[in-house]
Amino acid sequence: MPLNVAFYWHMHQPDYVDPDRRLAMLPWVRLHATKGYYDMVRLVKEFPTVPITFNMTPVLVKQMLELQRGEVQDAWLELSRTSADRLTPAQQQELLRYFFSLSHQNMVRPFSRYDELLRMRGPETRPQALEEAARHFLVGDWRDLQVWFNLAWCGYFAVRDIPALAALRNKGRGFTEADKKVVLDAHLELVRRSLAEYRELNMAGRIEVTASPFYHPIMPLVYNTDFTRRCMPGVPLPTTFSYAEDVREHLERAARFHEEVFGKRPTGLWPSEGSVCPELVPLVRAAGFEWMATDEEILFRSLQMMRGNHTAVQHDELFRSYRLNHGDANINMCFRDRGLSDFIGFTAARQRSEDAAGYLIEALGTIAAQAREPDAIVLILLDGENAWESFADGGETFLRKVYGALASDGRFKAVTLTNYFREHPPKRELTTIHTGSWIYANFDIWIGDQEENRAWELLREARYTFSQVRDSLPEPARKAALQSLLAAEGSDWFWWYGPEFQIEDKPLFDDLFRRHVRCAYRAMGRPWPAAVDHSLLTVGPVAAYQKPRESVTPIIDGRRTSYYEWHGAGVYRGGAGQHAMAKSADLVKEVLFGFDKESFYLALQWTGSPPLPGGDAVRLKFTAPRNAELWLGGLRDKAKGHVKRDLRGGWAAEQDANGKTVEAAHDRMLEVAIPWQCFGQVAGQKLAFSISVESGGHVQEQHPTEGEISVEIPSSGFASDNWLV
Secondary structure (H helix, E strand, C coil): CCEEEEEEEEECCCCCEECCCCEECCCHHHHHHHHHHHHHHHHHHCCCCCCEEEEECHHHHHHHHHHHHCCCEEHHHHHHHCCHHHCCHHHHHHHHHHCCCCCHHHHCCCCHHHHHHHHHHCCCCCHHHHHHHHCCCCHHHHHHHHHHHHHHCCCHHHHHHCHHHHHHHHHCCCCCHHHHHHHHHHHHHHHHHHHHHHHHHHHHCCEEEEECCCCCECHHHHHCHHHHHHCCCCCCCCCCCCCHHHHHHHHHHHHHHHHHHHCCCCCEECCHHHCECCCHHHHHHHCCCCEEEEEHHHHHHHHHHHCCCCCCCCHHHHHCCEEEEECCEEEEEEEECHHHHHHHHHHHHHCCHHHHHHHHHHHHHHHHHHCCCCCCEEEEEEECCHHHHHCCCCCHHHHHHHHHHHHHCCCEEECCHHHHHHHCCCCEEECCCCCECCCCCCCCCCCCCHHHHHHHHHHHHHHHHHHHHHHHCCHHHHHHHHHHHHHHCEHHHHHHCCCCECCCCHHHHHHHHHHHHHHHHHHHCCCCCHHHHCCCCCCCCCCCEECCCCCCCCCCCCCCCCCCCCCCCEEEECCCECCCCCCCCCCEEEEEEEECCCEEEEEEEECCCCCCCCCCEEEEEEEECCCEEEEEECCCCCCCCCCEEEEEECCCCCCCECCECCEEEECCEEEEEEEHHHCCCCCCCEEEEEEEEEECCEEEEEECCCCCEEEECCCCCHHHCCCCC
């Protein structure tokens, strides 16, 4: 029997619309429609035997419809429409700051004029630097920038299906206001076409379009924030927020809205951020959904709970479907393959598209050969929009190769999840399910930190006020207040609170959250707490890494020999980033690094337990004080002595340096010592490095995701000094 393969692309954007001004403060709904949403659905039309499942969140679709109907304005669209000869100095600075907000490598540099404009602006975005750069821009430069930013966001099918866009790319420079209008009109047309294509293919059964709860809330937390203790015991929590009726409202609104837009009532549900708990089952079923999906770690922990943590979970249990029971209700469940999904989202773009597609198909072929069940299934589920900016061609070659293999290779059968469940009803039952999300199998991103808890407290107070006054409110006021509260329950506000993710727009998300809360009070005719008018942001920018504070001399045995062994070392924590897209779990939890008089030391602490899942080698690349690489292999083995070492680059001819060489050991962690002699004379110089985890020669993840870790190498007498670098 062929292996069932389900691709499930998740499309979601937060509600960027300021509820007071009806103004979309950020443009990502429109821009992802012109590139990601339209490209993805148009490509599927060329592979009629490869059915694909898409998740379109209602809060995203709502904004697409509002843009299409002219019910909201788009702040960056209006900035683009402003005639280049009428731009104010403030608008000019906005253009220089925001209109290079895309991949420079893949979406700026391929276009000579756009690249020229980037070089004119320069790398600095401080106000003074932008003010200075603006002096060198003429009216034609401003207009070309307005056009190119929007034109670069037009995907490969947009340019083919609207010939005027291709003509403007060929023109390249000297654009007119009429040229600009062509591009901006095309954007709104592509928003319309995207929704029309998804509806058409959904109605025809060529694709399946599923839903999420309407405003993308973390349903277990809206049901009861105290559920957090099941997966994060001991974490500080806000006063209990518990409104199961709001979960029901999000689900029912989503199902009705989805049917209106896409022509069919949805049978599948992607719970926001894969967040689940047993109590959701009756509510999800009552809203008409037949199945849910989430991450593999949720399955593994659920099976361990059922078995009393005494029986090991076999990895091939992932490639099966399950029926989850709770009370008198049940629902079908499928769990995503984390490694393959994260490979597409975070790794594939670093390779040749043909090689990345070949790796994925080879991995699926291995699963097919080893599958013991005739109805085995692999679920590949990930963000369907953000990843494509990292591919030179927007992911087209990669997807064509993968879809082509699914269409022609007899080892595989592409399926939508509803059709799969109806053809293969689950044979196995889950009597419970782990409470958590697809990120670290907990809720750490959305609750537990100071900012997050303060936001939950504000929301709880507003929601409690509504419960006290709702029956006395006129129907329009009651509807308006509930709408604002549901919007404030969305996961995206809590995503950006706390220290995990750092972006320039954090204050904007904070402001939008508090505006929704304020609108709820206004609709209720009640005064809001003073705290609603003040930012909840208290955590400043989080450094990508902390530099060493003291010298360290660890024992290289692959274990943390004592608490103080790495005390004072520099620390880089995996997972910290600036992105709207997060991995389910990084392989590397943290990187420790430091020095003594003899050597440079580094340790990798894994998120999970060795043998290392998803990686079998680490590559340590130095760019200063010399270009060199250290490759460490054999990491699927757990014992000291199984680490293979290969010095490359500037070290290729120096396998032994003055009688000393690299030491490495891998047990509960990976520890490495590199003698200073390997680097030459280094005191006072910069040491800069990055780390990649590999499997079969393919990069699984890289740290830092951008740039490198850089520190100054202290002088030989630093051990007795109170040194901070």
